[in-house]
Amino acid sequence: MTTSKSAPQEQPVTAELCDWVTSLQASDIPTHVLQRAKHLILDGIACGLVGAHVPWSEKCIDAIDDYEPAGYCSVLDSNKKYGPLAAAILNGAFIQAVELDDYHSAAPLHSASVILPALFAAAEVQSHGSQKQPRRVVSGLELLTAAIVGFETGPRAGAAMYGAELLSRGWHSGPIFGCPAAAVAAAKLLNIDSAATESAIGIACTQAGGLMAAQYEGMIKRVQHAFAARNGLFGALLARNGYLGIRKVFERPYGGFLAMFSQGNGREPPYQPEEVIAGLGRVWQTTHIRVKLHACVGGCHGQVEALERLQETYPDRFALENLQQIQSMRVALSEPVFAHDGWVPAERPLTATGAQMNAAYIGAAQLVYGQVLLEQFDAAALDDDRVWELIRKTTCVRDEEFDRPNHLCGARVVVEFADGVTVEETVVMPRGFDPPITDEEIREKWRRLARTVGDNARMQRLEEAVLSLEDLEDVSDLFALIRG
Structure with missing residues (x-):
């Protein structure tokens, strides 16, 4: 350059x-x-x-x-x-x-x-x-x-x-x-x-x-x-x-x-x-x-969805009671997402803002709770021992593959277990990118959120x-x- x-x-x-x-x-x-x-x-x-x-x-x-x-x-x-x-x-x-x-x-x-x-x-x-x-x-x-x-x-x-x-x-x-x-x-x-x-x-x-x-x-x-x-x-x-x-x-x-x-x-x-x-x-x-x-930075949606796929493909290995068997987790991200969200948390607990902008926390929350929604950023979740054990095992890296146009929110996740088995998943474009979220899905999201704040x-x-x-x-x- x-x-x-x-x-x-x-x-x-x-x-x-x-x-x-x-x-x-x-x-x-x-x-x-x-x-x-x-x-x-x-x-x-x-x-x-x-x-x-x-x-x-x-x-x-x-x-x-x-x-x-x-x-x-x-x-x-x-x-x-x-x-x-x-x-x-x-x-x-x-x-x-x-x-x-x-x-x-x-x-x-x-x-x-x-x-x-x-x-x-x-x-x-x-x-x-x-x-x-x-x-x-x-x-x-x-x-x-x-x-x-x-x-x-x-x-x-x-x-x-x-x-x-x-x-x-x-x-x-x-x-x-x-x-x-x-x-x-x-x-x-x-x-x-x-x-x-x-x-x-x-x-x-x-x-x-x-x-x-x-x-x-x-x-x-x-x-x-x-x-x-x-x-x-x-x-x-x-x-x-x-x-x-x-x-x-x-x-x-x-x-x-x-x-x-x-x-x-x-x-x-x-x-x-x-x-x-x-x-x-x-x-x-x-x-x-x-x-x-997902209730987190858009750049990490590919990472969340890669973990969702791994949880679906290997339900036993990613069962909550087996997460301690994870030896390491490597998350490959685009340059801007890595710079924005690939930082190593220095303090525990993170603020809700920091957690929503941190790839290690977001990935750990997905594994522990099976979702990344608003409740994953309340006080109890932000100081959850299970989440922090996985954060300490997570390494984020930049991968030029995701620097290509329209791929910035993609991710590759590689998980190694204590018995030496390694699994990985790549999401090039998270859901809602291509094809985009439908109008019907937006209305469904509206109704889920609206039910929590006002009379029907x-x-x-x-x-x-x-x-x-x-x-x-x-x-x-x-x-x-x-x-x-």
């Missing part, structure tokens, strides 16, 4: 993206993309409703409530309302709170936790009105179209920086790619023109950041995608009233978004501005957003409202159901 000697030539990709955003109509979007987007919204709401009630989310709303005045923007499963930016932070933190939300496996970000908080707040800004901006009712179809704009933009911004490469270098990629995604989504819903949308993107991108060291301890990792939601919303709200942002923020070689976050990556060229607009209107990234079936009648009405968004005349009806 060689170091670049010169940046790519400027291409007017920012303006072209903004022209596409402002001109896009719902009728331009294929029916299957509209349908998938509704299910992604449903999944994001489900994750947020569950995530609103975990301890770190309750701590977040308690802290914000202590200083933030009441406002008019809704918060998931809460009777409290705040200003637009605070509401976006809380809703994003809730959707990302339990690691069950969506992910894009090629350009890693969690789209719902970035897009939905920005849109929910922007819609209520519109319906509330102000001295300078008249009140306007927002329809479900407008919300759906704006969501797709955001779903399409985030992965493209990520691809322009080689997707998971940022993650390999220790950046939390989603809060970075998510800033322009939230900006264009909010700008679309606020109905601002192409020039103002470009300002919104520039304002959002100059706020971008996110340190992946947040995964080891603390609570702030849960909020970092929400930063992107807030940054994009803030950019769109400023631009709506004529505040000028950075122009050409994607293509500028000095101080531009792609140029700065690509520094030191050793690539040639260091970034690819053309990826920002590649396939717009033809290739729909919305359909490439993955829905999680409300959850049924909420599901119906989301899945018929194109027929909803006023999204205020949706927000009333979200609040509960």
Whole structure:
């Protein structure tokens, strides 16, 4: 890999993206993309409703409530309302709170936790009105179209920086790619023109950041995608009233978004501005957003499924009472997943955040509990002797086989037993990648999660409202159901 000697030539990709955003109509979007987007919204709401009630989310709303005045923007499963930016932070933190939300496996970000908080707040800004901006009712179809704009933009911004490469270098990629995604989504819903949308993107991108060291301890990792939601919303709200942002923020070689976050990556060229607009209107990234079936980092889903297969193939050897016979376990991962999740735990117990980002813990939990869901990250599981015995026997390594495009979340697991027998399993692409999780499976996931947080009648009405968004005349009806 060689170091670049010169940046790519400027291409007017920012303006072209903004022209596409402002001109896009719902009728331009294929029916299957509209349908998938509704299910992604449903999944994001489900994750947020569950995530609103975990301890770190309750701590977040308690802290914000202590200083933030009441406002008019809704918060998931809460009777409290705040200003637009605070509401976006809380809703994003809730959707990302339990690691069950969506992910894009090629350009890693969690789209719902970035897009939905920005849109929910922007819609209520519109319906509330102000001295300078008249009140306007927002329809479900407008919300759906704006969501797709955001779903399409985030992965493209990520691809322009080689997707998971940022993650390999220790950046939390989603809060970075998510800033322009939230900006264009909010700008679309606020109905601002192409020039103002470009300002919104520039304002959002100059706020971008996110340190992946947040995964080891603390609570702030849960909020970092929400930063992107807030940054994009803030950019769109400023631009709506004529505040000028950075122009050409994607293509500028000095101080531009792609140029700065690509520094030191050793690539040639260091970034690819053309990826920002590649396939717009033809290739729909919305359909490439993955829905999680395991409550952990998406990069380890291949590892979980390799262990599931081994448990099914060798039920006696992997019976709970025989796990002490495991001598060693070797987990081969792609470069970004190894850098992100292949670290050796230094403290016991891990925090819930750290455990959900640690391949050794995730694999051990699968073997002990037969699943990786929310209960595998409660206090008892995090300090389970059986889990920690297996963690100490686990070694994670990087394998270039999984560095190939679309293989980043794959894994190979090799288990050696005390009697010398070795078994192994490889998962090239985890479930939900190819083919993707079906809409029916997303609805099933929604119903499983919804049963844990609200009365059945409300959850049924909420599901119906989301899945018929194109027929909803006023999204205020949706927000009333979200609040509960």
